[in-house]
Amino acid sequence: MSGEVPGAMRAAVDAAKEKVARLHAELPRWELVVWTAGNVSERVRGVDGHPDLLVIKPSGVTYDELTPEAMVVCDLDGALVEGDRAPSSDTAAHAYVYAHMDEVGGVVHTHSTYATAWAARREPVPCVLTMMADEFGGDIPVGPFALIGDDSIGRGIVETLRESRSPAVLMAQHGPFTVGADAKAAVKAAVMCEEVARTVHIARQYGEPKRIEQAKIDSLWERYQNVYGQADEHGQADEHTTTEHDGVVATEEPTA
Numbered sequence: 019m020s021g022e023v024p025g026a027m028r029a030a031v032d033a034a035k036e037k038v039a040r041l042h043a044e045l046p047r048w049e050l051v052v053w054t055a056g057n058v059s060e061r062v063r064g065v066d067g068h069p070d071l072l073v074i075k076p077s078g079v080t081y082d083e084l085t086p087e088a089m090v091v092c093d094l095d096g097a098l099v100e101g102d103r104a105p106s107s108d109t110a111a112h113a114y115v116y117a118h119m120d121e122v123g124g125v126v127h128t129h130s131t132y133a134t135a136w137a138a139r140r141e142p143v144p145c146v147l148t149m150m151a152d153e154f155g156g157d158i159p160v161g162p163f164a165l166i167g168d169d170s171i172g173r174g175i176v177e178t179l180r181e182s183r184s185p186a187v188l189m190a191q192h193g194p195f196t197v198g199a200d201a202k203a204a205v206k207a208a209v210m211c212e213e214v215a216r217t218v219h220i221a222r223q224y225g226e227p228k229r230i231e232q233a234k235i236d237s238l239w240e241r242y243q244n245v246y247g248q249a250d251e252h253g254q255a256d257e258h259t260t261t262e263h264d265g266v267v268a269t270e271e272p273t274a
């Protein structure tokens with residue numbers, strides 16, 4: 019174990035442990051994982067000259083055992099800083115993303131069925147739905163095949179996401195990784211990634227859906243990223259109504 023949690027970061031680390039433990043329950047809830055095959059982390063920004071840390075689940079522990087106390091803390095080299103169990107086997111990938119994408123505050127990895135089927139085929143999910151334009155700003159890209167155990171998965175995630183607006187990448191023949199401003203945003207991206215992967219898969223059973231024109235994708239992306247879910251100048255919420263369930267925002271389509 020290297021170092022320890024600095025006193026000035028103690029409260030923020032404990033808050034992140036609480037949040038990351040709670041968000042892990044969203045993975046089985048939205049049917050994104052079987053057994054322990056998924057993980058969530060959140061960055062804790064360094065203060066007083068201390069480096070950033072990350073909070074992630076311990077490896078191989080079932081979700082019903084994931085309490086805040088069970089969470090582990092690592093540095094951005096993936097080394098264990100605090101915790102009495104080995105960190106997730108994907109910690110190096112999470113750490114590499116945080117070290118190379120400063121805007122990212124949360125990372126999620128799952129093997130959700132439909133997204134992983136697209137990853138098995140090494141096929142990007144084409145942007146044929148307005149929800150994809152909203153959430154992903156275009157196609158969901160495929161990253162390179164990479165073995166677990168060093169920073170090659172993390173490098174593949176970063177190289178792919180740097181070329182896309184998408185918060186999700188399908189790592190070839192492995193599964194989706196998603197990022198967000200915090201762990202909740204990354205979990206939402208994982209939920210939406212599986213949803214659109216399933217919908218497009220089903221649509222293709224009956225023909226090839228048409229990709230939305232790029233200009234319309236851009237317009238949808240701009241609206242959703244900058245207006246959706248916020249009050250307009252009259253204090254009215256956007257046409258969608260959003261409800262938050264246990265840390266994940268669900269949306270309902272505008273009423274007729």
Ligand SMILES: O=C(CO)[C@@H](O)[C@@H](O)COP(=O)(O)O
Binds near residue numbers: 105107108
């Ligand atoms: O895919 C893999 C291992 O290949 C992991 O994402 C999955 O088994 C979850 O591992 P952890 O329990 O987070 O160590």
